[in-house]
Amino acid sequence: MEFTKEGEEAASQYSNDVIESFSDRYQTFIQSHKTEREVIKGVIDALDGVKWVSDVDELHHGETYASKRHERNLAVFTYNGLDEIRAIGSHVDSPCLHLKPFPVQEEDNVSFLKSHYYGGIKPYQWLNIPLSLRGVAYTEAGERVTVNIGSRQDDPVFTIPDLLPHLSQEQLDKKMKDAVRGEDLNALAGNRHGDDEDDALRHNALRLLHEEYDLTESDLVGAELRLVPQTDPHDVGFDRSLITGYGHDDRSSVYTSLQALLTTSPSDTTSLAVFYDKEEIGSEGTTGAKNQFWNVLYEDILSLTDAEQTVNEVWANTKVLSADVTAASNPNFNDVQDKSNAALLGRGVSIKKYTGSKGKAGAHDASAEFTSSVIQTLQANDVPWQSGVMGKIHIGGGGTIAKFIANRGAKVLDIGVPVLGMHAPQEVLSKADLYSAYQAFSAFYKG
């Protein structure tokens, strides 16, 4: 059991009730948590009273602790010494539209919000859909404000209107990448002048923002405000086997690894889940995987225990699954995948021995030893799995946080749920694959 490329579908390994109940809870999670900060908060809420590393004097075996950085980077672990650490790393950020520092503008008797897209999107996909405005800002007085417009039933939404077909002759003749550009992603924000007919439309939009949130235009300069898809996740298909929703990349990994950590209790290995921000823009900055967060965590752990290892020895004792989604074969686009090596929807969680593109550039290329040991763990625990390489060699490719962790000396392997339409406002995954990821991560933590 159970290499499923040519074999059985993942769903046949589990009862439908088990898959449905898990995916219902997952859908609630991604529906409620649509920004990187919201996802981190959702993880902390799920922990239900965890101890923070910064608040304790020593670590006790079998207890769960957490450490965070800037509300966008979090580690959760159940401590069982430092002879073996089994870790799963994933990312909480997803492609979206960030507001520009001076976002509120007007033209043609409408006000709008200017955006700068975040991550690798195809801009045309973000037109004509309802968008929710979410994030955090600070008032002049230093008060923190949490903005959330669009998540409640009676909230307004924002939307970026595309050009009508009747006037699109020139647009349709353009290359697809030029048809809708970054600067075209301006979302409608209003059409009324307020009490004073002569007052600018954008002033009315700013006035309403001030009334509701006490924010001025200059407060927006430093804000983290994002337009994210407003729509809820839905079951797809007559058989309800798939889920369309925003942010499967990479909240499917966040949710499954967290659930695995919380529901397994190994006695002689430390289980760790690390959640990073900024993966979609190259893992940069204080909350991305290139940072020192994980290293500092190990230094903190060493200072709170009588363990005698050095930090580098702890890294050498660390086995990591880099959990991130991969591309499933899409029958509408048949020539981009090497079908004999591509992941299929419904065939289980997918291992990627390497990522990168064109000669494995940018890949860390997992070792035969570690990859085989993970496969043996999956087989021994009857977890349906497959191997999926992303795309034909010359077509493109992609990376994950794996190489930044591997650089520290840990053993690392990429693994995750295959999706269709990655980075679109609605991505699609298989419920059975999602559940098999949870099973795979549980088996990995158990060792």
Ligand code: MN
């Ligand atoms: Mn990802």
Ligand code: MN
């Ligand atoms: Mn991505």
